[in-house]
Amino acid sequence: MEQYLLGKASLNREAADLTQNGASFRIHYWGVMPSHYNTSLHQHSFMEICYVLEGKGMYINDGQAYSIQKDTLFLSKPNILHQIKSEEGLFLLYVGFELVESASNEEWMNLIQKVKDCSDIHLKLEEKNAIVLLWQSLLVHSTNNDQVLYKAILENTAFSLIATLIQTFCPPIETSKPVNVNETPSELLSTVKIYIKDNLSQALLLADVAGHFHISGRHLSRLFQSGEGVNYSTYIQNERIQKAATLLKSTDQTIKDIAERTGFSSVHYFTRVFTEKLGCSPGAFRTLYTDVKKMTYRNENDFMEG
Known part of the structure; x- marks a missing residue:
């Protein structure tokens, strides 16, 4: 409780104005009230959103009564009379805020209008809801x-919390278009390529890498053929040579060490493949690029064109 109260004081000093992603918010107050009982009927010119950490009571908004208890989130819209009643007391977190329209884009103004028009102002959240975790994290961090x-x-x-609160009270967007939750081929290929780049010292056998991503070897081969225009083995070999060339130019590691780091089974095999790809041996290549400042190729793949 004490940490939350300290956090509230810090937030009111440090997070009164929030501007990000086309929106500017004026935060009138951040509140933490461990023992909140009754309020008189009142209204605000801005929005107020409250979250019940503990306790039970009633929230009366525009003449309608709502039961509130632990994990209840409720909204007070601008210029609407409301009050809170509780005999046993409530532990509340709350925030009063408004969008600065002159400094915000139309999308945010539309979102705020949707919140003002929403009919469901009283929600029961799960204990580990994102709002709860964000709010608690914000209060804890504000003391550090x-x-x-x-x-x-x-x-x-703070901005993430305000945005999440707004989103929570926005009516869901109706759409007839199904949401595709499956990973696309290009997304999968990108993930596989990152894995390969990070594990060039390993054997990277087709079957092993396919198994790591729970797909067939045939599917993985098709991904590289359609996405990279080369077969899987060629792609792996090109990546190994590219990494080896970078290490030769930028480090003083031995050729043996570089061969091991890039997954070649022997220095002899490394030298043969490197020479076939680049037209010179690893040692000759390093001599050409002893001074890193003399690098002239435009990107990492230019030397692969030969």
Whole structure:
């Protein structure tokens, strides 16, 4: 509780104005109230959103009563009379905010209008809901003002919380188009290529890599043929030579060590493949590029064209 109260004080000092991604928010207050009982009937010119950490009570909004308890989230819209009643007391987290329209784009103004028009202002959240985790993380982090990235993390987390709160009270977008949750071939290929790049010292047999990604070897072969225009073995060999050339130019590692780091079974085999691809031996290549500042190829793949 004490940490949350300290966090509230820091937030009100450090996170009163939030501007990101085309939106600017004025935060009128961040609130933490461990023992909240009754309020009189009142209204705000801005939005207020409350979350119940503990306790039970009633929320009366525009004449309608709602039961509130642990993990309840509720919204007070601008210029709507409302009040909270509780005999046993509530532990509340709350925030009052408004969009600065002059500094925000049309998309955000439309989102805020949707929240103002929404009919469901009272929600029951799961205990580990993103809103709960963000809010708690924000309060905890706001007390760590001795950290190097304190301000950046604070502002990003605060903005993320406000955006998530707005999204929660926006009506869902109706669409007849099914959502594709499957990974596309290009996405899968990109992931496989990263894996290969990070594991060039290994054998990288087709069957092993395919098994790692729970696909067949035939499917993996087709991915490289259609996406890279070369078969799997050629792609692997090109990646090994590319990495070897980079190491020859930028490090003083021995040719034997470079051969091992790039997955060649022997220095002899490495030298033969390297020479076939680039037209000179690894030793001669290193001599040509002893001074790294003399690199003249435009990108890492230019030397592969020979």
